[in-house]
Amino acid sequence: MRDPLPNFPGYALRRAANATAAELAGKLGEVGLRQSDVSVLMLIDANPGVTASAIGRQLDIQRANMVPVLKRLEGLIDRVPIDGKSQGLELSAAGRARLAEARKVVETFEAALIARVPAEHRAHLLPALEALWR
Amino acid sequence: MRDPLPNFPGYALRRAANATAAELAGKLGEVGLRQSDVSVLMLIDANPGVTASAIGRQLDIQRANMVPVLKRLEGLIDRVPIDGKSQGLELSAAGRARLAEARKVVETFEAALIARVPAEHRAHLLPALEALWR
DNA sequence: CGACATCGTTATGTCTTATAGCAATCGTGG
DNA sequence: CCACGATTGCTATAAGACATAACGATGTCG
Numbered sequence: 001m002r003d004p005l006p007n008f009p010g011y012a013l014r015r016a017a018n019a020t021a022a023e024l025a026g027k028l029g030e031v032g033l034r035q036s037d038v039s040v041l042m043l044i045d046a047n048p049g050v051t052a053s054a055i056g057r058q059l060d061i062q063r064a065n066m067v068p069v070l071k072r073l074e075g076l077i078d079r080v081p082i083d084g085k086s087q088g089l090e091l092s093a094a095g096r097a098r099l100a101e102a103r104k105v106v107e108t109f110e111a112a113l114i115a116r117v118p119a120e121h122r123a124h125l126l127p128a129l130e131a132l133w134r
Numbered sequence: 135m136r137d138p139l140p141n142f143p144g145y146a147l148r149r150a151a152n153a154t155a156a157e158l159a160g161k162l163g164e165v166g167l168r169q170s171d172v173s174v175l176m177l178i179d180a181n182p183g184v185t186a187s188a189i190g191r192q193l194d195i196q197r198a199n200m201v202p203v204l205k206r207l208e209g210l211i212d213r214v215p216i217d218g219k220s221q222g223l224e225l226s227a228a229g230r231a232r233l234a235e236a237r238k239v240v241e242t243f244e245a246a247l248i249a250r251v252p253a254e255h256r257a258h259l260l261p262a263l264e265a266l267w268r
Numbered sequence: 269c270g271a272c273a274t275c276g277t278t279a280t281g282t283c284t285t286a287t288a289g290c291a292a293t294c295g296t297g298g
Numbered sequence: 299c300c301a302c303g304a305t306t307g308c309t310a311t312a313a314g315a316c317a318t319a320a321c322g323a324t325g326t327c328g
Contacts, residue, residue, distance in 0.1 A: 017151030124258035
């Protein structure tokens, strides 16, 4: 079947993203987490005390939609009141342990990812993507 | 805010894909089409007489989910019975006209896309993406 | 102090996608 | 030539992600 679509970088981009996302989702499923979960955990880990709103802004997740995410992460996250309105988020011991597992999965996955792209293109991928994104 | 995520190629890939997809969706909205619509139209254009099932396989769209897509494209597509079970799809005159508009939008968009990536990385993007996808 | 922004949250609607099932038809191996 | 497994188009439905609007409470700044 003739398919002119793969010649469009934008199309290839979307397909590649979908394919790899599905792949990662599968592997993360084995540790009981989703990609968004891991993103949130990593951000909290790197910024202890951040608010849910701030994380949402960073990840382009609506404030309202952070609620079910955090609910799903119950037990992995501690909420520390900052003032009467905001609450800081931190990883619990369980959260740190779980993140360590997830990190292993992600890093294995990412390594496999770049390994898949031919050596001569490898170094160009990340810079090219960042240029597109921002 | 510290954010380790953009260092992961897989993450950058997903963000770039989302950002560009949203952008394209906006511009295609001006001609009243969605990305999936245009993909389908292009495939039909390149393969007159294809079945809906075949298109679905090519685009990873479930057979069942092709129904609303084709319904949305009513008037742009003609259905030509192949046998008692299958029907071939072709672009109508209106469909060809509409696809021409869409194609202009897409090509403008794609040109702007690659223009955005620094020259030294430009040629590597598509091959790298294809390697990831397949 | 007062106007305005922000926080966390609930509720709700929409859109996309997956799943299962159906009747009709096709193609192929025996 | 025909019975059986595969395929087609389709309906119905469920699940999931996501956006929007609104709320009370609180913080911030002129």
